[in-house]
Amino acid sequence: MSEPSDEQAAMQHYLVCGTENCQKNGQFYCNACHRPLCEQCRDEHQKSPKTKNHEIVLYRHRKHQLPVELCQEHPTRNKELFCRECSIPLCSKCSTMKEHKGHDIDDLEEIYADKYAVWQGEFSKIQKYFLPTTNSLKADIEEDVTEIKNIMESIRTSIKAEAESLKNLVDEVTSESIENTHTMEKSLLKMLKSQETTYDDYITYLWKMSDEFQEYLSITNKKLLFTKTLRIQPIPETTKPVPTVFTAGRFSKNDVTKLLGKVDVSNRKPEKRKIQPMEAESAHMKPTEKQLEQSTEKSDMKQILSLSSSVTKVKEYSIPGVDRAFYVSVDKSGRLWVSDRDGYLVQTDLQGNLLHKIQTSGEEEGYHTATQDGDLIYTEQDKKVIYRITPDRKITEFIKTGDWTPLSVHSSRINGDILVGMYTDEEAKVTRYNKAGKEIQNIQRDNQGQELYSYPRYITENINGDICTSDGCNDKVVVVNKSGQHRFSYTGQGSEFWPWGICTDVLGHILVCDSASDTVHLLEQDGRFLSVILSSQQGIMFPRGVCVDYENNLLVGQRGTSTVTVYKYLQ
Structure with a gap:
């Protein structure tokens, strides 16, 4: 394939058309040829006498190609058929042999596509129903804990108020009543803690099932052809706590207990x-290809974002208080936090006016992140401490990392967890904390015991829970799943690749700065390179930090300027 022209390169953003010498957006897919097509090539494909009968669909509706497997009996042929009677895959020559005479022989690729759709549906159930519903139930428990504490505190206040006028007579009874509330509270909270543990265990089970589904859904994994569809265990039921009540008494010297009331x-x-019921099963079933073709592109566009025809610069912020815009964080309100290599960290409003400025020990790393609650989390490498800045600009110590130097930090938009890339002189790791700052996971080595990281300079999380890290010494992007299992590493497209800032978008794409070519690369969720989305042709020089805001715009910080540039690349 020839090199794209400047104009073609400027228009290249996602999947490239599979037609030779064509660099346009491959938004369609030929299921017969198994290659993406642009709109023009699709029309030509349908007009050609050789390919006019090929099935062409939108890329997202494509049939997944059958993994290649050679026949052991006939090594020059692939296994492309399936014998229903024997339940085994066959090559075309095997299907003509006498032991399969009269048997029902089906297209293996069709079976594979159907199986893939079923497993993909089950995986979707975990992501879209089971995990969100269970997390919602867990959040309900947290609210109950607060309510129980408030009720108990209210009861204790009532007891004290009743006892004040008869203090000399009721001290002993008051003490007993208060102790009784503590006992009841402990019992109730113990019950709620047990329920939390139940859902934590169930969430762990769901992630395990999710990982298993992902493994079966791999395009190179054919186990799903012969494996029964696994059933997901139902969500455990729990009961809400029954609040304790306080019954007020009447004052009487002869019956102090009745005067103070009974807990x-x-x-x-x-x-x-209440467990929200899952939608009808039909809502999760994959529609037929005919139904997919009948659905309009307009309807599809309402459901998800898609590639814009070009990358458009929509805004620029000249950031006061920093020398160079190395790394950018953005909160839900759209306000920016920008840092430079001298350790200055500033906040600006939507007009680029300076709101807040502090001096940190950070340099060129992605050492700050905005949380779901509107706070900013940032690392202090020299002190080995992670700090929190609240919206009222109060700075508090959040997490101590001990002997580990915290480099990069990211606040999850999925569950609020805090991901931290850190290192010592001998090793490096990624640590997960919950949003309260409790350490819950360490990721350091792959399944073969090899070190995953050397210098985790930037870190982010994808929509499927994958943890994506830009490693400054190994010159690669390292991606692990939520459980910490290594999925893939990306090492660029040329002889040199120097990854810097990294982020993901709502479609699961990974965007990473490459300082070797001064470009921003766009990858699929599974690590396949799609395109160079930004380069010098869009006015980019020395890109260092990238993030996607809540309006799905791409923000880019550059080494040579204090300006943050905003691009629109989704529609």
């Missing part, structure tokens, strides 16, 4: 937590 458990029957 007791309500006789209300516990109600089961």
Whole structure:
């Protein structure tokens, strides 16, 4: 394939058309040829006498190509057929042999595509229903914990108020009543903690199932042809706690206990937590190719974002208080946090006005991140501490990392977890903390015991839970799944690749700066290179930091300027 022209390169953003010498966006797919096509090549494909009967669909609706497997009996042929009677794959020559005479022989690729769709549907259920619903139930428990604490505190206040006027007579009874509330509270909280553990265990199970589904869905994995569809265990049921009530008494010297009231458990029957039912099974089934073709592109566009025909610069921010815009974080309101190599970290409003400025020990790393709650988390390498800045600009110590130097940090948009890339003189790792700052996971080595990281300079999380790290010493992007299992590494397209800032978007794409070519690369969720999305042709020089805001715009910081440039690349 020849090199694209300057004009072609400027228009190249996602999947490239598979026709030779064509560099346009391959938004369609030929299921017969198994290659992407642009709109023009699709029309030519349908007009050609040789290919006019080929099935062409939108790329997202493509049939997944059958993994190649050579026949052991006939090594020059691929296994492309399936014998229903014997339940084994065959090559075309095997299907004509006498042991398969009269048997039902099907197209193996069709079976594979159907199986793939079924497993993909089950994987989708975990992502779209089971995990969100279970996390919602867990959040409900957290609200109940707060309510129980508030109720108990209210009861204790009432007891103290009742006892104040008769303090000399009721000290002992007051003490006993308060102790009784602590006992009840402990019992209730113990019950809620047990429920939390139940859902934590179930969430772990769901992630394990999700990883297993991903393995079966791999295009090179044919196990799903012969494996029964696994059934997902139902969400455990739990009961909401019955709040304790306080029954007020009347003052009497002869019956101090009655005067102070009685703390007791309500006789209300516990109600089961409401589990949102899953949509009808038909809603998760893959539609037929005929149905997909009948659906309009306009309807598809309403459901998900797609590639814009070109990358458009929509805005520029000249950031006061920094020498160079190395790394960028953005909160839900659109306000920016920008850092330079001298350790200055500033916040600006939507007009680029300076709101806040601090001096840190950070340099060229992705050492700050905006949280779901509107806070900013940043690392102090010299102190080996991670700090939190609240919207009212109060700075507090959040996490101590001990002997490890924290380099990069990212706040998950999925669950609020904090991911930190850190290192010592001998080793490096990625550590996960929950949003309260409790350490819950360490990722350091692959399944063969090899070190995954050397200098995890930038870190982000994809929509499927993958942790994507830009390693400054190994010169590669390292991607692991939520469980910490190594999925793939990306080492660029040329002889040299120097990865810097990294981020992901709502479609699961990975965007990473390459300082070797001063470009921004666009990858699929599974690591396949799609295109150079930004280069000098879009006015980019020395890109260092990238992030996607809540309006799906791409923000880019550059080494040679204090300006942050905003691009629109999705529509």
